[in-house]
Amino acid sequence: xxxxxxxxxxxxxxxxxxxxxxxxxxxxxxxxxxxxxxxxxxxxxxxxxxxxxxxxxxxxxxxxxxxxxxxxxxxxxxxxxxxxxxxxxxxxxxxxxxxxxxx
Amino acid sequence: xxxxxxxxxxxxxxxxxxxxxxxxxxxxxxxxxxxxxxxxxxxxxxxxxxxxxxxxxxxxxxxxxxxxxxxxxxxxxxxxxxxxxxxxxxxxxxxxxxxxxxxxxxxxxxxxxxxxxxxxxxxxxxxxxxxxxxxxxxxxxxxxxxxxxxxxxxxxxxxxxxxxxxxxxxxxxxxxxxxxxxxxxxxxxxxxxxxxxxxxxxxxxxxxxxxxxxxxxxxxxxxxxxxxxxxxxxxxxxxxxxxxxxxxxxxxxxxxxxxxxxxxxxxxxxxxxxxxxxxxxxxxxxxxxxxxxxxxxxxxxxxxxxxxxxxxxxxxxxxxxxxxxxxxxxxxxxxxxxxxxxxxxxxxxxxxxxxxxxxxxxxxxxxxxxxxxxxxxxxxxxxxxxxxxxxxxxxxxxxxxxxxxxxxxxxxxxxxxxxxxxxxxxxxxxxxxxxxxxxxxxxxxxxxxxxxxxxxxxxxxxxxxxxxxxxxxxxxxxxxxxxxxxxxxxxxxxxxxxxxxxxxxxxxxxxxxxxxxxxxxxxxxxxxxxxxxxxxxxxxxxxxxxxxxxxxxxxxxxxxxxxxxxxxxxxxxxxxxxxxxxxxxxxxxxxxxxxxxxxxxxxxxxxxxxxxxxxxxxxxxxxxxxxxxxxxxxxxxxxxxxxxxxxxxxxxxxxxxxxxxxxxxxx
Numbered sequence: 058x059x060x061x062x063x064x065x066x067x068x069x070x071x072x073x074x075x076x077x078x079x080x081x082x083x084x085x086x087x088x089x090x091x092x093x094x095x096x097x098x099x100x101x102x103x104x105x106x107x108x109x110x111x112x113x114x115x116x117x118x119x120x121x122x123x124x125x126x127x128x129x130x131x132x133x134x135x136x137x138x139x140x141x142x143x144x145x146x147x148x149x150x151x152x153x154x155x156x157x158x159x160x
Numbered sequence: 161x162x163x164x165x166x167x168x169x170x171x172x173x174x175x176x177x178x179x180x181x182x183x184x185x186x187x188x189x190x191x192x193x194x195x196x197x198x199x200x201x202x203x204x205x206x207x208x209x210x211x212x213x214x215x216x217x218x219x220x221x222x223x224x225x226x227x228x229x230x231x232x233x234x235x236x237x238x239x240x241x242x243x244x245x246x247x248x249x250x251x252x253x254x255x256x257x258x259x260x261x262x263x264x265x266x267x268x269x270x271x272x273x274x275x276x277x278x279x280x281x282x283x284x285x286x287x288x289x290x291x292x293x294x295x296x297x298x299x300x301x302x303x304x305x306x307x308x309x310x311x312x313x314x315x316x317x318x319x320x321x322x323x324x325x326x327x328x329x330x331x332x333x334x335x336x337x338x339x340x341x342x343x344x345x346x347x348x349x350x351x352x353x354x355x356x357x358x359x360x361x362x363x364x365x366x367x368x369x370x371x372x373x374x375x376x377x378x379x380x381x382x383x384x385x386x387x388x389x390x391x392x393x394x395x396x397x398x399x400x401x402x403x404x405x406x407x408x409x410x411x412x413x414x415x416x417x418x419x420x421x422x423x424x425x426x427x428x429x430x431x432x433x434x435x436x437x438x439x440x441x442x443x444x445x446x447x448x449x450x451x452x453x454x455x456x457x458x459x460x461x462x463x464x465x466x467x468x469x470x471x472x473x474x475x476x477x478x479x480x481x482x483x484x485x486x487x488x489x490x491x492x493x494x495x496x497x498x499x500x501x502x503x504x505x506x507x508x509x510x511x512x513x514x515x516x517x518x519x520x521x522x523x524x525x526x527x528x529x530x531x532x533x534x535x536x537x538x539x540x541x542x543x544x545x546x547x548x549x550x551x552x553x554x555x556x557x558x559x560x561x562x563x564x565x566x567x568x569x570x571x572x573x574x575x576x577x578x579x580x581x582x583x584x585x586x587x588x589x590x591x592x593x594x595x596x597x598x599x600x601x602x603x604x605x606x607x608x609x610x611x612x613x614x615x616x617x618x619x620x621x622x623x624x625x626x627x628x629x630x631x632x633x634x635x636x637x638x639x640x641x642x643x644x645x646x647x648x649x650x651x652x653x654x655x656x657x658x659x660x661x662x663x664x665x666x667x668x669x670x671x672x673x674x675x676x677x678x679x680x681x682x683x684x685x686x687x688x689x690x691x692x693x694x695x696x697x698x699x700x701x702x703x704x705x706x707x708x709x710x711x712x713x714x715x716x717x718x719x720x721x722x723x724x725x726x727x728x729x730x731x732x733x734x735x736x737x738x739x740x741x742x743x744x745x746x747x748x749x750x751x752x753x754x755x756x757x758x759x760x761x762x763x764x765x766x767x768x769x770x771x772x773x774x775x776x777x778x779x780x781x782x783x784x785x786x787x788x789x790x791x792x793x794x795x796x797x798x799x800x801x802x803x804x805x806x807x808x809x810x811x812x813x814x815x816x817x818x819x820x821x822x823x824x825x826x827x
């Protein structure tokens with residue numbers, strides 16, 4: 058499985074369609090759509106330059122919110138949306154603190 | 161206060177350098193008083209690091225938010241219990257704890273060896289204090305716990321709520337006690353190589369140390385799994401995440417060493433191999449710490465820092481280089497006293513056990529590092545996921561389990577057909593019959609059936625060993641069955657403790673098999689008053705209530721669980737929102753029974769109180785934690801000091817007396 062960043066995916070979008078990929082990126086400020094009944098989460102990862110829309114079927118992880126780093130696994134469909142079967146959020150661990158400058 | 165802590169850390173750094181230099185110089189000049197001085201410096205390091213720990217602890221309890229570390233891991237509203245635990249709740253504190261445990265172990269080693277292993281000691285001191293220096297350097301230069309904030313905040317950020325769990329409080333110290341513990345066998349191996357005292361003396365001196373390290377690492381790994389299970393809410397306990405792998409790899413080589421060292425003690429074989437395993441285990445412990453701390457590999461446990469990486473890698477390259485150079489230099493002196501005579505013998509079954517363990521280790525290492533390797537070689541980052549690990553490790557793991565039944569019972573040198581039949585006929589029959597019963601009961605999952613069959617076989621061999629041993633003891637000394645049983649274990653703790661550990665491993669395999677082959681996972685959307693069927697359970701969603709606590713706000717669902725009209729229990733899955741971190745957490749509702757766990761999380765809810773639940777039924781998970789307890793018990797029995805001298809064991813096969821350990825093997 059290819060492990061890519063968001064800009065890398067954008068560059069090779071056509072070749073990657075339908076391939077299983079793993080992508081690391083930040084959740085953008087676009088609205089997050091969380092459908093509780095169907096356990097379907099839609100959001101966008103990337104930054105101002107490159108973005109990938111993601112649809113994930115499953116439980117929204119506790120750490121998931123705008124601005125966190127996530128890793129998603131899945132395939133990009135014909136509609137250009139990454140249908141993810143795995144969504145991992147960074148940092149349910151104690152081993153790092155978010156470095157917030159001067160509280 | 162904080163200045164004292166910072167100064168103590170700095171003095172510890174200087175004392176450790178002094179200990180290394182003076183110990184090596186003392187060894188070279190053969191000056192005993194210099195080595196004694198290095199020992200005193202080692203005690204000094206322990207004292208100074210202890211002062212540092214106390215100062216940090218005091219700062220945490222006093223809510224001294226001038227310190228960046230204190231402000232980032234604790235807050236005023238946190239319960240005192242977690243404020244103390246915050247000592248190892250962040251990067252700096254974790255490393256300080258690592259260092260402190262190492263200093264403590266070093267001090268204990270010094271006390272134990274005041275009058276023993278004198279030729280080895282200078283190198284032991286130098287190795288232990290070099291390890292301490294790695295952590296001291298990083299604490300002093302890169303991650304100083306006494307770094308101050310430019311402005312003092314009114315309150316701290318608080319510990320991540322996911323970590324505010326008793327399991328998470330005791331998990332890291334256990335893991336570190338394990339990781340750090342492997343530094344002691346490594347130091348003695350280096351001592352033996354450097355001094356040329358390559359007989360089995362060094363191995364006897366570290367036997368208990370290795371067991372202690374192994375025990376704590378095992379407990380640490382299991383606690384980590386249990387924390388993931390009860391806290392993270394994805395229904396599982398192991399995901400082949402790099403951090404999990406990091407703790408698993410030294411465990412594998414440490415386990416291999418525990419086994420192969422017996423062959424060296426009794427047969428004088430595998431000497432080079434054992435050295436290699438000790439070096440590898442130590443290197444993997446440091447490497448594991450490096451993986452968790454440097455952020456080279458993306459993981460669920462996102463580790464932010466990357467500035468530590470070069471320190472670890474330089475250190476690792478240096479120390480492994482020295483160790484390998486010493487090993488190569490001593491190769492001619494490390495020849496085996498015996499050769500393998502047959503593939504069907506205890507020696508070779510131990511060798512297979514080692515190859516399987518190291519094989520799994522390499523598979524895990526390969527999978528963990530694959531993104532880095534593929535990027536270096538092909539320019540693309542390719543990562544492997546759980547399917548790879550499972551595909552490779554399930555057959556190896558099952559093979560290993562099978563060997564744990566074979567190894568202890570097969571004859572030394574060359575097994576005869578009679579020996580094989582005597583020891584394995586009953587266990588194999590038991591395994592065959594019960595597996596057939598399981599099949600007719602509807603267990604059709606092939607891998608699960610194979611796994612259960614092997615578990616039963618190993619269980620059979622263990623029971624048979626205890627049965628025969630107890631009977632033989634009773635024939636010699638009389639008394640009740642129970643007395644004979646206890647005396648059997650007391651007379652050979654190491655051997656029977658080992659069997660008990662194997663029994664624990666069997667239970668863990670039962671748990672893993674049941675929960676991976678027969679897990680049920682289902683999402684249900686319910687309005688209050690509605691119910692759903694999951695597996696054999698009927699879940700009725702009664703109500704959703706809101707509660708305000710001091711540090712969080714909670715939404716609690718009430719679910720009544722029944723089966724075939726019979727009320728079983730009421731479960732309360734929760735969603736919490738912690739104010740300080742503005743962080744939601746999902747609290748798992750769990751009903752544990754020996755046969756299966758019912759595991760419910762509330763994925764979300766709407767203002768109308770309609771809620772979505774994710775429900776898992778995890779069969780046999782209970783036995784995994786039980787297996788862990790049994791393993792602890794068995795290891796404790798094996799570690800416990802022998803009060804009786806070893807007695808020659810009974811005849812195993814015609815003309816073959818089992819070798820006994822040398823009487824001087826107590827620590």
